[in-house]
Amino acid sequence: MSKTALQFRHNGRDVAIFVDGGTNLLVALRELIGDMTPKFGCGQGGCGACSVLIDGELHLACLTLAETAAGRSVETLDGLKEGPNLHPLQRAFADNFAAQCGYCTPGMLMAAKALLDRNPQPSRAEVVEAISGNICRCTGYEPIINAVLAAAGNRARA
Amino acid sequence: MAKHRGRGIASINYPIGMNLGGDPSQALVHSNPSGKFTVSLSSIDLGQGMKSVTRQICAETLGVPVEDVYVDTADSDTGPHCMGSFASRGTHRVGNAVMAAAKEARGVMMEAAAEELEVNAADLETDGRGNIHVKGAPHRSISTKDVAIAAQFKQGKTISGRGIFLVPLSDVDPETGEMSPATCYAHACLVAEVEVDDETGDVAMIRMDSAYELGRALNPRLVEQQLVGGAWMGISHTLYETTEPYYPDSSHGPRDFVEYLMPGPGDICPHDIAVLERPAADGPFGAKGPGEMCANPVLPAVANAIFNAVGVRIDELPITPERVLRAIKAQGGAQPQARR
Numbered sequence: 001m002s003k004t005a006l007q008f009r010h011n012g013r014d015v016a017i018f019v020d021g022g023t024n025l026l027v028a029l030r031e032l033i034g035d036m037t038p039k040f041g042c043g044q045g046g047c048g049a050c051s052v053l054i055d056g057e058l059h060l061a062c063l064t065l066a067e068t069a070a071g072r073s074v075e076t077l078d079g080l081k082e083g084p085n086l087h088p089l090q091r092a093f094a095d096n097f098a099a100q101c102g103y104c105t106p107g108m109l110m111a112a113k114a115l116l117d118r119n120p121q122p123s124r125a126e127v128v129e130a131i132s133g134n135i136c137r138c139t140g141y142e143p144i145i146n147a148v149l150a151a152a153g154n155r156a157r158a
Numbered sequence: 159m160a161k162h163r164g165r166g167i168a169s170i171n172y173p174i175g176m177n178l179g180g181d182p183s184q185a186l187v188h189s190n191p192s193g194k195f196t197v198s199l200s201s202i203d204l205g206q207g208m209k210s211v212t213r214q215i216c217a218e219t220l221g222v223p224v225e226d227v228y229v230d231t232a233d234s235d236t237g238p239h240c241m242g243s244f245a246s247r248g249t250h251r252v253g254n255a256v257m258a259a260a261k262e263a264r265g266v267m268m269e270a271a272a273e274e275l276e277v278n279a280a281d282l283e284t285d286g287r288g289n290i291h292v293k294g295a296p297h298r299s300i301s302t303k304d305v306a307i308a309a310q311f312k313q314g315k316t317i318s319g320r321g322i323f324l325v326p327l328s329d330v331d332p333e334t335g336e337m338s339p340a341t342c343y344a345h346a347c348l349v350a351e352v353e354v355d356d357e358t359g360d361v362a363m364i365r366m367d368s369a370y371e372l373g374r375a376l377n378p379r380l381v382e383q384q385l386v387g388g389a390w391m392g393i394s395h396t397l398y399e400t401t402e403p404y405y406p407d408s409s410h411g412p413r414d415f416v417e418y419l420m421p422g423p424g425d426i427c428p429h430d431i432a433v434l435e436r437p438a439a440d441g442p443f444g445a446k447g448p449g450e451m452c453a454n455p456v457l458p459a460v461a462n463a464i465f466n467a468v469g470v471r472i473d474e475l476p477i478t479p480e481r482v483l484r485a486i487k488a489q490g491g492a493q494p495q496a497r498r
Contacts, residue, residue, distance in 0.1 A: 042416070044416065132423055140387040140389060143383065
C-alpha cells in the first residue's frame with residue numbers, strides 16, 4: 001500500500017509523517033510522532049481516552065483518519081502545560097484528587113479544555129455533559145467534575 | 159405508571175487482608191549518599207495511593223521530611239515479595255512492613271549520627287526536617303545528609319532496614335469450624351435512596367449517605383478519594399456491570415465499552431461521607447484499609463432501596479431494568495413499602 005505524506009501542526013509544532021491509507025490519528029500520534037499522551041482504550045469511540053482537539057474541536061483520535069488532520073492543528077495533553085508550569089486544569093485535577101490510575105485523565109483533560117475554551121463558566125450540568133463521552137473506572141467522576149468547576153472558578157478570579 | 163422513591167440501608171463488616179496460606183508483605187528501606195531514602199517494594203499502586211501512604215509511613219518512622227523519601231515499587235524483579243494489591247490489604251500489610259524496615263534503618267541512622275556527634279544514640283532525636291540532634295540541645299546537631307555521607311564514606315555502614323509483616327494462616331478447626339481469618343475489621347453503613355420507574359424498570363440513584371470506620375485515615379484526601387470512587391463501583395456492580403453469563407446466553411454478552419455498561423458522570427448522585435477513625439491495634443499508626451470495602455455496602459443498600467420503593471426483592475446482579483420489570487409484573491404491580 002502506498003504511503004501518504006501528511007503535514008499538520010502538533011501542539012504548535014509542524015510535523016510531517018508518512019502514513020498508510022486508513023491509519024487513524026491515534027496510531028499516527030502514538031507510533032509515528034511518539035506522543036503517548038492520547039491513550040488507547042477501546043479503539044472504537046466508546047471510552048474517550050484518546051480525545052484530542054483538532055482546530056480546537058474535540059475529536060476521538062481512534063475514530064479519526066490521520067489524513068483528516070492534514071494542514072490542521074492537533075492539540076494533545078502533551079501540549080497543555082507551558083514549560084514547567086501545569087495548565088490550570090492540570091493543577092485543578094491534582095488539587096482535587098481527580099486522578100487515580102490516570103488512564104482516562106488525558107482524555108478528560110482534553111474534553112474539559114474543549115469545554116472551557118468555548119464556555120469559560122460552565123454549570124455543573126454542562127461539565128457533566130462535556131465529559132459524558134469519557135469513561136473513568138476509579139474516581140466516580142465527582143472529583144473530576146469538581147476539578148473542572150474549580151479550574152473555571154480559578155480562571156474567573158485570576 | 160409512576161416513579162417510586164425508596165430508601166435502603168446496609169451495614170458491612172470487612173476483614174482486612176486475606177487468609178489463604180498466610181498473608182505477608184515485605185519492604186526494604188535504604189539511604190542514598192544524598193541522605194534521601196528509598197523504599198523498595200513490589201506492591202502495586204493502582205492509583206489508590208499506595209506510594210503516597212507508604213512514603214508517609216516511612217518518613218514518619220524515620221523522622222525525616224516526606225520529600226526525602228522515594229518509593230520504588232511495582233517490579234517483582236527488583237522489590238521484595240508482596241502478596242499484591244487487593245483485599246484492602248495495602249496500607250495495613252505493606253504499611254506495617256515499611257514501618258518495620260524504616261525502624262531498623264532509623265536504628266542504624268541514629269547509631270551513625272551518634273558516632274559523628276560522639277554521644278549515645280539513645281540521647282538523640284530527629285526533628286522531622288532532616289536533622290538529628292541531642293535531646294534538649296538542638297545546637298548539637300547533624301543533618302541526615304551528613305550522617306548518610308559519613309556512614310557511606312567514613313564508617314562503612316549501610317543505613318538500611320528490612321521489614322516483613324505476616325498474618326499467618328489460620329486453619330479451620332475441623333471440630334468446631336472456628337478460625338480467625340483476619341486480625342482487624344473495618345466497618346461501614348450506607349443509606350441509599352433510589353427512584354424506580356415501574357413502567358421501564360429503570361433505577362436512578364438519588365443520593366447516598368454513608369459512614370466508614372477504617373482505623374486511622376493516614377491520608378484523609380486519599381481515603382475520601384477511595385470512598386467516592388468505590389461507591390461508584392458499587393453502583394456500577396449493582397445496576398450496570400456484568401461479564402458472564404449473560405441473558406439468554408454468552409453470545410449476548412458485552413464485547414466492548416459500548417456494550418459493557420458502566421454509569422457515566424450523569425448517573426452518579428450526591429454522596430455524603432462520614433469517616434470515623436478508631437485506630438486498629440495492629441495497624442501502621444492505627445490504619446486499617448479503605449480499599450475494596452468501599453464498594454461493598456452499596457449493593458445491598460440499593461437492593462433494599464428498590465424493595466422499599468416497589469416491593470420487589472431482586473437477588474441477582476446486576477439489577478437491570480429487565481429484572482426489575484419482570485419482578486414487578488410477577489408481583490402484579492409496584493407495591494411501595496412504608497417510607498423509611
